[in-house]
Amino acid sequence: MPEPGAAPRRSPQGVPYSDLPHIVNADGLHLFCRYWEPTGQPRALVFIAHGAGEHCGPYDEMAQRLKELSLLVFAHDHVGHGQSEGDRMNIKDFQIYIRDSLQHIDLMKSRHPDLPVFIVGHSMGGAISILTACERPGDFVGVVLIAPLVQMNPESATPFKVFMAKLLNHMLPSLTMGSIESKWLSRDKRQVEAYDADELNYHGGMRVSFGMQLMAAVERMQREIPSISWPFLLLHGDADKLCDIRGSRMMYDNSPSTDKKIKIYEGGYHALHHDLPEVAESVLKELTTWITEHIPAATSQEAQ
Numbered sequence: 001m002p003e004p005g006a007a008p009r010r011s012p013q014g015v016p017y018s019d020l021p022h023i024v025n026a027d028g029l030h031l032f033c034r035y036w037e038p039t040g041q042p043r044a045l046v047f048i049a050h051g052a053g054e055h056c057g058p059y060d061e062m063a064q065r066l067k068e069l070s071l072l073v074f075a076h077d078h079v080g081h082g083q084s085e086g087d088r089m090n091i092k093d094f095q096i097y098i099r100d101s102l103q104h105i106d107l108m109k110s111r112h113p114d115l116p117v118f119i120v121g122h123s124m125g126g127a128i129s130i131l132t133a134c135e136r137p138g139d140f141v142g143v144v145l146i147a148p149l150v151q152m153n154p155e156s157a158t159p160f161k162v163f164m165a166k167l168l169n170h171m172l173p174s175l176t177m178g179s180i181e182s183k184w185l186s187r188d189k190r191q192v193e194a195y196d197a198d199e200l201n202y203h204g205g206m207r208v209s210f211g212m213q214l215m216a217a218v219e220r221m222q223r224e225i226p227s228i229s230w231p232f233l234l235l236h237g238d239a240d241k242l243c244d245i246r247g248s249r250m251m252y253d254n255s256p257s258t259d260k261k262i263k264i265y266e267g268g269y270h271a272l273h274h275d276l277p278e279v280a281e282s283v284l285k286e287l288t289t290w291i292t293e294h295i296p297a298a299t300s301q302e303a304q
């Protein structure tokens with residue numbers, strides 16, 4: 001409980017958290033949450049992990065489609081993103097994103113202990129999803145990854161640039177590198193314009209220290225992939241210039257999972273769920289079908 005007489009904690013946009021759905025993470029930071037609850041009995045829980053610099057609002061259409069299938073969808077803005085507290089698009093340890101995701105997932109599982117759980121992650125949210133599922137390999141019936149960050153883009157992360165980033169991180173960790181180039185998010189100009197106009201997105205430069213955390217997450221995934229045995233669906237565009245498709249191909253080829261699928265979208269840009277309308281629709285159909293097919297059949301007592 002807040003100190004008596006203390007000013008109410010407010011979101012970066014100035015809204016009291018007492019007026020917003022939220023959780024408080026282990027560091028005492030308020031994370032803005034969204035929930036899409038079906039009218040009837042939900043069949044499964046779906047956690048959506050958004051990417052770097054964005055927030056969970058742009059996943060509303062995807063969540064509505066899942067809600068229509070009687071799935072209970074939930075998400076939060078990661079620390080330092082959107083309507084959550086924290087230094088904008090910066091994190092002292094990538095593990096915080098995973099810890100907070102598990103906190104939210106465990107909260108929803110405590111409310112719905114009999115429901116299977118899925119994760120859907122995009123880009124950096126894909127890396128969060130992979131590492132979250134690796135921490136709890138038996139907890140998720142499926143993981144859907146839309147252009148996940150699995151490998152560094154070899155053109156942008158040359159050994160020299162990685163060396164310089166590590167050197168700079170020691171000297172000037174708050175130095176900013178370039179920002180996310182929105183033109184590479186989608187071939188649909190309206191989607192790019194919406195991204196650029198969305199004030200809940202972070203449009204500033206990426207700190208060297210944040211880049212280092214992303215690189216550390218990439219290195220951790222390289223170590224984890226040979227032990228991934230949970231079911232997953234990979235969706236990636238082969239014209240993605242922000243998260244190289246080779247990462248998804250490597251994950252598909254090197255994980256021992258016996259229930260894995262990869263679908264490549266020719267010419268697809270990074271945010272496939274916001275790419276050209278026909279691609280976005282295909283992505284929604286693909287992931288809703290895959291999730292539905294992976295909901296375990298009701299056990300005998302559940303069926304009674």
Ligand SMILES: O=C1N[C@]2(CO1)C[C@H](C(=O)N1CCC(COc3ccc(F)cc3Cl)CC1)C2
Nearest residue numbers: 051052054123124125149211212214215242271
């Ligand atoms: O629709 C969407 N998608 C979004 C935004 O809006 C794209 C964004 C997102 O998560 N990434 C795109 C950029 C990428 C940069 O990666 C690095 C940069 C420096 C570095 F040193 C090491 C790495 Cl790995 C991380 C992943 C989410």
